[in-house]
Amino acid sequence: MMKKKLFGCLFAIAPMLLHAQNPGSNHGNRFEQLGYLLADPNMYRSASGVPGPKYWQQRADYEIAAEIDEPQQRLNGSETITYFNNSPDPLTYIWLQLDENEHDPKSDNNSFNGSKMTDRMSSRTINGIMGMEPGHGVNILKVTDAAGKALTYTINQTMMRIELPKTLQPGEKFRFNVDWWYKIPNRMTLGGRGGYEYFPEDQNSLYTMAQWYPRLAVYSDFQGWQNKQFTGRGEFALTFGNFKVKMTVPADHVVGATGECRNYKEMLTPAQFQRWQQAQSANQPMEIVTLAEAQQALKSKSTNKKTWIYEAENVRDFAWTSSRRLVWDAQATNVEGKKVMAMSYYGPEAYPLYRKYSTKAVAHTLKVYSKHTIAYPYPVAISVEASNGMEYPMICFNHGRAEKDGTYSESTKYGMISVIIHEVGHNFFPMIVNSDERQWTWMDEGLNTFCQFLAEQEWDNNYPSQRGPAQRITDYMKLPKDQLEPVMSNSENIVLFGPNAYAKPATALNILRETVMGRELFDYAFKEYARRWEFKHPTPTDFFRTMEDASAVDLDWFWRGWFFGIEPVDISLDSVKWYRMDSKNPAIENKLTESEAQQKQTHIAQTRNRAQGVKFAVEQDTSLQDFYNKWERYAVTPDQTEAYSQMQASLTPDEKRLYESKKNFYELSFSNQGGNVMPIIIEWTFADGSKEVDRISAYIWRLNEYKVTKVFAKDKQVVSVRLDPYRETADIEETNNYWPRQAVPSKFELFKGERPVRGTRNDGNPMQRAAQ
Incomplete structure (x- = not known):
């Protein structure tokens, strides 16, 4: 099917360009094969979608030593990187990412976004207008080869090019060193993925160290070096490798990180280490560092240091958290026959929620995602409460804090569970199925949000999922064209990031699974992609x-409409016509004809004259009546009876069956008002109150993409028809889905002048009210 050419890069494609195969026609556009929009198959990537026989990818191994200088809020680091050139290409330089340079005032991302003043301004917004504080960004101290000889390098904002001392040939490896430091940013005011959050009530910080070390960019068969600048939105594309990381932190800190810790026995108290060993077989979350221990640590700050050692194999990144504020719990989880340690780290303010839900949500996520994709391959999965939502291999940073009295709202609870599922789920997309987030955000966020929806729905049948159900994307899809762009758009070019990169692709996949393909076919293919x-x-x-x-x-046709286009779904039921077969039986047809004639002849004057008791002339003077006043024009005559008997005798068995079927035939006319072709789902309501649903493939539109007519045969008389009764196609206009037309009410409420705090909902806290 889709085996032709790539025309440029798979970025934003103008909708009109997608329908240019047969311009001006009512067909031959939306159902044409994607053709030039897809890359040619080759020895690296086959036409079937499987990696080709000569598929290759690079590898980078890291040995890193890092130290947090808490008084100075500074991170010092040194690393040794071994880069393996598995490509067929000789390389004369390599590119590293310096993501922390997004906080450098000189980086373009701090000036290229528009801004405006409003009545309410956050400190983060004001900081963005004023510009980043001086002193932020990575300071490279030295770059040397394995022998200690200096290497030439060039820094272009968030990218660093290192000149190789000699050409790195295919099959060779290059080992080099980088020493660096940077001022750790206050993540809550300056933004960014990594940094610290300061808690003034106990004068401590929570460190979430992410995108924190110089790391190799991807060099691939389909684009060469991925050295697109990091602007804070398009997250990353990274190379797999092995990590050995030493993190030196204050002695009373607890550290959680990608991979497995190699020196727990030295880092933990004997009681904590014993709990860790017990957790290896626990079927409920067990506190390794208790709430009481975390609260005790907050009372005094140690000036001593400890070095935690972690190792991770075959991961594309490494992140960690460090603080004396952390409770840590863990539970052994069986995932597809393998033990995985599901764990959570959280402060006292998150304890009422995280102690109850977090680790169990981690375990649930691993099981559901493994069922729908591939078995989770890593030994650990961690959720950290950090008033955040960001993912890395084996560890993620989430939000979910209770009120000071320990209660929480329903939206806080489900928002927390959803973000944990989402961020833990990112282990699968893109940490394992390693798509390029700089180019195609939806391959990371959209696929993951779809799997998040599956996991949410398996958590609770009444789970209030915000993304995934088709009807939730309609408000976005009906927006003006200047606020929309195709899902196949580069991340920096998207106006409404959440609906476009998360919700729309997740909704599209849910529609594919439930409506277009069916669960069995979809689940098999989706799992095959992950495998x-x-x-x-x-x-x-x-x-x-x-x-x-x-x-x-x-x-x-589906990829074209949902991923390359911006047209919405709006299928209108324009008319319904009812037909019944002429039975030729005069005992039936004459009565029907009489009834039809009476309906046609009856008018308002007749009705009112009878009601008023008008004396009609033919009744007052019977001499005015003749044969036709007494003639029963619809009575069955002997000639009609004989003709019917002869007709019945001449029928074949098939013809007789049709005459006896007594079917009602309904001709429905539809129009494609939105532009995006979709299956037509019809719910029939019959005179006896029963219902029936017909599902018509989207291919009904292939010969006319704007209007189609179809006839249906029904045993019962139809009293009403409705399109898309389960709201599964994301139809943006439901008022034209009914016959007869129905008014669809919308609610309104009086506007109250208060504005909610950003990130909260006005759903109240019933738990708090009940406690009071």
């Missing part, structure tokens, strides 16, 4: 091709 591309670098082409290859469903 084919685990620990590899897929592109959108690989995903699109695999979903078709593994299901035998032609989905080019």
Whole structure:
């Protein structure tokens, strides 16, 4: 199906360009194969979506030593990187990412966004207008080869190019060193993925060290070096490798990180280490560092240091948390026959929620995602409460804090569970199925949000999922065109990031699963995509091709509409016509004809004259009546009876069956008002109150993409028809889905002048009221 050419890069594609195969026609556009929009198959990536026989990818191993200088809020680091050139290309330089330079005042990302004044301004917004504080950004102290000889390097904002002393040939490796430091940013005021949060009530900080070390950019078969600047939105593309990391922190800190700790026995008290050993077989979350121990640590700050040692294999990144404020709990979880330690780290303010839910949500996520994709391969999965939402291999930073009295609102509870599922789920996309987030955010966020929806729905049948159900995307899809762009857009070019990169692709996949393909075909193909591309670098082409290859469903029309286009779904039921077959039986047809004639002849004057008791002339003077006043024009005559008997005798068995079926035929006319073609789902309500649903493939639109008519045969008389009764196609205009037309009410409320605090909802806290 989709085996042709790539025309430029798979970024934003103008909607009109997508329908240019047959301009001016009512067909031949939306159902054409994607063709030039997809990359040519080659020895690296096949036409079926599977990695080709000569597929390759680079590797980078890291040995890192880092130290937090708490008084100075500074991170000092040194690292040794071994880079393996598995490509067929000789390399004369390599590119490293310096993501922390997003806080450098000189980086473009701190000036290229528009801004405006409003009545309410956050400190983060004001800081953005004033510009970043001087002193932030990575300071490179030295770059040397394995022998200690200085290497030439150039820093371009968030990217650093290192000149190799000699060409790195295919199959060779290069080992080098980088020493650096940077001022740790206050993440709550300056933004960014990593940094610290300061708690004035106990004068301590929570460190979330993310995107914190110079690391290799991806060099791939489909684009060469991925050295697109990091601006804070398009997250990252990274190379797999092994890590050995030493983190030196204040002695009373607790550290959680990517991978497994190699020196717990030296870092923990004997009681804590014993609890850790007990947690290896615990089926409920067990506190390794208790709330009482964390609260005790807050009372005095140690001036001594400890060095925690972690190792991780075959990961694309490394992140960690450090603080004396942390409670730590853990539970052994069986995931597809393998033990995984599900763990959580959180401060006292998150204890009422995280102690009850976090680690269990981690375990639940691993099990559901493993069922739908691939078995979770790592030994650990961690959730850290950090008033955040960000993911890294084996560790993620989430939000969810209770009120000071320990109560919490329903939205806080479900918001916390959702963000934990989402961020833990990122272990699968993109930490294992390693897509390029700088180019295609939806391959990371959209696929993960879809799996998040699956996990939420398996957590609770009444789970209030915000993204995934089709009807929740309609407000976005009906927006003016200047606020929309295709899902296949670069992350920096998206106006409404959440709806476009998270919600719309997640909704599209849910529609594919429930409405277009069916669960069995979809689940098999989706799992096959994850299996084919685990620990590899897929592109959108690989995903699109695999979903078709593994299901035998032609989905080019769907990718074209939902991923390359911006047109909404709006299918209108324009008319319903009712037909019944002429039975030729005069005993039936004459009565029907009489009834129809009476309906046509009756008018308002007749009705009112009878009601008023008008004396009609033909009744007052019977001599005015003749044969026709007494003639029963619809009575069955002997000739009609004989003709009917002869007709019945001449019928074949098939013809007789049709005459006896007594079917009602309904001709429905539809129009595609939105532009995005979709299946037509029809709910019939019959005179006896029963209902029936018909599902018509989207291919009904292939010969006319704007108007179609279809006839249905029904045993019962229909009293009403409704399109999309389960709201599964994201139809933006439901008032034209009914016959007869129905008014669809909308609620309104009086506007109250108060504004909620950012990030909260006006749903109250019933738990707090009940306690009072």
